[in-house]
Amino acid sequence: MKTPLTLGTGSSAVVKSCQVCKSPGLENVLFLGYLPPVNTMPAIGSTPHEQPGYPAQLLRCPCCQLIQLGLIVDPRVLFPPEYPYTSGTTKILRENFAELYRECRSLLPLKPDDLVVDIGANDGTLLSNFAPHHRVQGIEPANVGNLANQRDIPTLISFFNAEAATKVRAEKGAAKIITATNVFAHIEDVHAVVDNLTSLLAPDGVFVSESHYVHSLVETLQYDTIYHEHLRYYSLHSLKYLLEMHGLTVFHAKRIPTHGGSIRVYAARPGQYPAQASVAAMLLEEKRSALNGARLAEFKRQVALSKMQLQSLALDIKQRGGRIYGIGAPSRASTLINYVGLDDAILGCVLEVGGSHKVGKYIPGTLIPVLEESRLFADQPEYALLLSWHIADELIPKLKQKGFRGDFIVPLPTPRIIKADSSTTN
Ligand SMILES: [Zn+2]
Structure with missing residues (x-):
């Protein structure tokens, strides 16, 4: 679990129009019932008392196709201040960040004095790949960022807001690369975050994001990744729509194995980098396996089926x-x-x-x-x-x-x- 980059408006809100394009008429995809907040974990032995449950409903926007949660829970409930934000780094994640560095080197003309900024930088694992070769700067709201500072990866302990972007730009200059991995789905005010990162980006700067991929979610029934910290479930189509609202063009995209299937997407201002064939190919693939009414109805059926199969398997074991x-x-x-x-x-x-x-x-x-x-x-x-x-x-x-x-x-x-x-x- 990661700390969100911002704490939003500070109250729960029912989603009545699309979180990205603001269209009304969102369609119901799936309802998993009322789930407790994942960080509310009473001590063993304590007497159960009243506990909130929040509707876990998945909706689809017919306009930008974004799949999203139907309720934005107050971040103060989801991320209570006493909660120790920690984050384990799995082998698959470490290997992914090393590969991200190699891909940036091969795609972009990087110079030693270029600045690489990671927002939601965690313990600095991603930037540790760039640090020996380029200037780096992490921005991380949780104390885990101090671990990065201890290993000489300069990290600003702050939410990613306009002040943080201005401060980094004033002290270090504009960024050639800004990375944001597994943070884009967690924040309420995603438009402000994209505006802030665009203001920090050099004219030829590149924004690289990694997000859990909604097609992976549907293909491998990862309904368990639906919880209230994950507000949005992106396809390349919906992510591209969001970035284009802020003047950024996607020029490369690919699937990566992290978190059970994610997408890495490269974006920059128009005309800066030639569009790779990967973008059109992935968009075409998304069109072929469109997450529309019939496909999502089948997904819903499969989710229910897998629930009953798991119950049946557990029943069999318990009977023995x-x-x-x-x-x-x-x-x-x-x-x-x-x-x-x-x-x-x-x-x-x-x-x-x-x-x-x-x-x-x-x-x-x-x-x-x-x-x-x-x-x-x-x-x-x-x-x-x-x-x-x-x-x-x-x-x-x-x-x-x-x-x-x-x-x-x-x-x-x-x-x-x-x-x-x-x-x-x-
Ligand atoms: Zn929309």
Whole structure:
């Protein structure tokens, strides 16, 4: 989970018109019920008391095609000040940022004194690839940015607002590259953010964004990525629409593997860089697999089906006396557990690495305790349910190597069991 770049207006709001193009007449895609805020995790042993639930409804804009949430929850509820913002960096993410650097080098004429700015810079992992060769500047609202400063990646601890953009521009000059990875869907006032980053961008500057890809979401039934921090689910079409509203033209786009399927999109002012064939190709592909009424109705049906299949698989295990422990408590785990209706009689506990602030708490909306990962090896339950199933290939060998001898359940897109003795994860 990441801190949003801004805190928006500070109240919850029902979405009556498209968050990007303001068109009315949004169409219903899916309703996952009322979900608890993912960062409200009571301590183990505390008595359950009144807790809010927010409608998790997905809507589609018929004009710009943006898929979006039907309610913008007050960011102060979603990101309470006492919440320790931390962010793990997975292997897939580190490799992705190294590849992003290589791609920038091959696509753009970069000079040593060019400035590279990362907004929502986290612990500086992305910029660490550019730092040996170019000037870098991170902007990060949460304290995790101090980790970047400690490793000599200058990082401004601030929300990304007009003041932050002006300050960086005054001190360091205009940016040749601005990167924003996995932050574009989380902010309420996306138009202000694009305006601010455009004001920081050099005339020939390039904006590189990475966003979870709505076509990946639909193709692999990632309904578990629907929670209130994710306000928008982009296609290239809808992202291009947004950027063009602010005078930026997309000149390169590609799919990348992060977060279960994302898109990396390069944009600049018109005429600065030749359009790569990738843009037209991806737009054509999106047209072919259009996320329209019939396709989205099928998606809705498949989501419901996968819920019942997972319940049925768990039922079968419980009838045979098997124990199931969950692995990992990312935000998406809360959606999956609450939507499917798993409780502490089905899922004995969810395990997190030692030191995580989630250890010692309940999964939101349940009495499922979050315990330290070492319990997996001590208790050896018959099944480990992978809640970060999108990195199953990374997790399974790691857990086996650490000594877990049971089988694995991959909950999505189709719930399936991977036997402990199988050498592959497919
Ligand atoms: Zn729209």
